[in-house]
Amino acid sequence: MNRTQTTQLMVFVSVAELGSFRRAAEQLGIAPSAVSHAVSALEESLGVRLLARTTRSTRPTDEGARLLARVAEPFADIAAGLQEASEHDGPPSGPLRVTMALSVAEDLILPRVAEFSTRYPSIELDIRADDNFEDIIKSGCDAGVRLGESLEADMIAVRASGPRRSLIVATPDYFSRHPAPRHPTDLAQHNCIRRRFSSGRIYRWELKKGRKALNVEVQGNLILPQQTFMRRAALDSVGLAFLFEQNIAADLEAGRLVSVMEEWCPSFDGFYIYYPSRRQMRPALRAFIQFFQVGA
Structure with missing residues (x-):
């Protein structure tokens, strides 16, 4: 694998996870035409079609899904490692995007958000409150907060509250x-x-x-x-x-x-902070988890 393919793979992973050439271009900070060219060049070099494109959506083909399963996590680890290295010498900092239901924001996060901001002034906390369940990978979020019964099996979950009713x-x-x-x-x-x-x-x-x-x-x-x-x-x-x-x-x-x-009106399972199963974690996300987890 040469350097050009490495770059093309990075672009492919971004498009596949976000489901959009435009959103991948925004995330990567390059022109949409460059994204399209990189994916097309990768498909040509491999001799297979990796993405199925329609006017409404972009999704991996069977071959693209298999490739994504092999390369997505290593690229995520590299990105997390670079971010962690850049933040190592200072306090947790940078953007942190967290999706949650409106009720979670009201009940759990907003009552303590001022204290969190005071303790970590360099973290730019971007709360996305929506009752629709949001895929944190496709949406570009770092983590989510939901009821335990709503979580996907491949997510790491940390309890953020006791039982509720x-x-x-x-x-x-x-x-x-x-x-x-x-x-x-x-x-x-x-x-x-x-x-x-x-x-x-x-x-x-x-x-x-x-x-x-x-x-x-x-x-x-x-x-x-x-x-x-x-x-x-x-x-x-x-x-x-x-x-x-x-x-x-x-x-x-x-x-x-x-x-x-x-x-x-019985009690039900409480809220959990969940995030993708990756070996490395940004300091900003670690700070958020440690602050809002049960017993913090």
């Missing part, structure tokens, strides 16, 4: 005008504050008692995109809300909100 709550004023529900079927008689994910899907309340699990499609005249907004609406006595217990602990203690049907 959501509670069905409303104000004493609301319950003075509406009888408290005792069973999931009673929810049909209540105005429930619903949540719409960024994908467009409206969340179905996940309830469980013993071995009986239900996904309840509640009804109500208000739909909101974030738990912060839902809490505010619940405090204004709009209706019932299904909210993370940790986010409303002070409201419950002060009596501003009252929980019901707690036997139908």
Whole structure:
């Protein structure tokens, strides 16, 4: 393998992982025409087609997928090693892109982000909050934070929280005008504050008692995109809300909100920081993991 092929392989890996010639050009800092030329030249030298191109997508062929499986990780190790070497003598620094659900940002990251920024002022933390599950390789992110049940098997995961649970709550004023529900079927008689994910899907309340699990499609005249907004609406006595217990602990203690049907609201597995299985890790990512992992 000559130096030219090494460069062409690097370009191919970027296109294959990002699924786009344009995005690969942006990542590599070269012209799109140079990306196309490098991939075409590599295909010609190998005598096989590596990428299937359409007007809507770019994906590896079977031959391209096999090549990608062999060379992607070594190139990632080289890039990580170069980055680590450049940061070795100083504090963790540089851009750090982390994808997470909106609820994770609200519940786990934002309450401590000021402390993180103060401790690591040279890290440029780029939080991408979206309820759609984002492939961290294709999106160019360094890591993600999600519920443990959502993780891919080939990711390394570090626990970032203990178990969590959501509670069905409303104000004493609301319950003075509406009888408290005792069973999931009673929810049909209540105005429930619903949540719409960024994908467009409206969340179905996940309830469980013993071995009986239900996904309840509640009804109500208000739909909101974030738990912060839902809490505010619940405090204004709009209706019932299904909210993370940790986010409303002070409201419950002060009596501003009252929980019901707690036997139908079990704990679930908490959040994890996940990242690709690579031997080397940038100091900025290591700092993020050590700061936000459980017990930090």
